Amino acid sequence: MSAKTGYACIRAYLKTLDSSPGVYRMLDDQSRVLYVGKARNLKARVSNYSRPSPQHSARIARMIRETASMMFLTTRTETEALLLEQNLIKQLKPKFNVLLRDDKSFPNILVSREHDFPQIKKHRGAKKEKGSYYGPFASAGAVNRTLNQLQKVFLLRNCSDSTFETRTRPCLLYQIKRCSAPCVGYIDKAGYEALVGDAQRFLSGKTTSVQNQLAQQMQEASEAMEFERAAALRDRIRALTQVQSSQGINPQTTSEADVIALHVDGGQACVQVFFIRSNQNWGNHDYYPRISGEEDPAEIIEAFVGQFYANREPPRLLLLSHGLDEPDLMAQALCEQRGGKVEISVPQRGEKAELVGSALRNARESLGRKMSETATQGRLLKGLADAFELPAVPQRIEVYDNSHIQGAYAVGAMIVAGPEGLEKNQYRKFNIRGDELTPGDDFGMMKEVLTRRFKRLLKEDPDRQSGTWPDLLLIDGGAGQVSAVHAIMAELGVEDIPMIGVAKGVDRDLGKEEFHRTGRTVKALRHNDPVLYFVQRLRDEAHRFAIGTHRAKRAKAVSANPLDDIAGVGATRKRALLAHFGSAKAVGRAALADLKAVDGISETLAEKIYAHFHEGG
Structure with missing residues (x-):
């Protein structure tokens, strides 16, 4: 079948198919996946592609022409086929599918229950820790702002369990009235549990009862002439009001829903998602799925919903701006994902329609801004190509x-920019591993980073088809750095990628940068050239990312506890050791007999701990 392409190739598969539900893949002559689709009846669906039809859009016709082979996977039900289709689309990223490109997880607020005095904190990822989860919130910033206010209102701790166990006096958060200091016994378990209950009622949407209760307590304190306590309660009520006002639109009749609205213009799409939980708006996020411009809204929003909930739990209600082609099938798939009922609605009137209208307006405005930024970015990329005589406009x-710092905690950083601006999900950090490097050897560090980066590209995408190969490298440095990088690239056999070194220039002044290229004279751009500002922004962003990564690595090393490196010493045993000896350093100095005397530390583990601190001694 490999000799045939297009309709003839597809027709050849029909005799091998039956009416089972399943997923099909169309591949080109290089075995690259062009399209992934699902079908209630595989034979009937594939038959639709086996001959020309006026119903085929130009996109579908191109896809059929490029098809050189197909793959099939049958499933028991159409719902299974839908779930498998969305997983394969996310994994394979076929060029003719609508593709959700930004698929980050959203943060939640967690009231942890793994301790007698629960901790309130931000949480991302799988919900494995014991406790109550509230969310999702649209961004880390939204969570941090809410946590900041909740600390003022409910005085719950946010310190780690190990910090809690080793405190001997209250920390600064107690001094500024952000914590009730349970670590040193300033509040008992019952009193702290009451605060936790208030916080959970608030996060569940029962804001009025919490506020009324605080107001009553303030009145009682005032009547009892406990003015300091009354003032503290007044401050908590003010903070609570501030949290409520920052929630934005708070629907009265919609307790839990995701509001999803689509706007398409000029061959581009924006999907806006509002998160409504506990009758509160917990923020919104916009997405820009990859489309060809020929899809109808139902196809785009159906693909978005399927991929968006492929690895996250859907809410009880989805409010959509456009209907789906198969809403019952999608609802059934989401019910299986959630383990409970999920309703899909396209509201036409009332509060729910107003929520969708608000999301739709935001989608329209966001896409307008995005298109304007993309146009500006396109002009800057063309200007960059013209200024440095690049073979093509870099994508x-x-x-x-x-x-x-003098070679310590060394990291390399890579940022990525393209037609849509900075692509932060493509950023990479590299922990410098070279033990033979001289401290501060920037050339050696750059060699390690680029070698690791391009060896991986050569291994994973030798034909340069994935879009992850750069069209241009920008290096922070002058002629020496450029020469060293050119030698590295030549050694790897990838000398065809243009490279520019950005040096500070005369007096190391901003605006007097010099640009170094292999085999070319040093170049400078005029002071007010937009391309100069563009390159400066890219260099500064790379520097910011590198510094941030370095500081995080250094902070982690400084705060690391040597007990964390000992197999078998978990959180409970670490607490027992620290409580017994006072510090990790004292554990390291302890005699074997003293280690054996600690509750929960077996003779075998005591020997392992002693050996860890006395190797070679």
């Missing part, structure tokens, strides 16, 4: 920088 620019 992917990679910028590299290093950060360290």
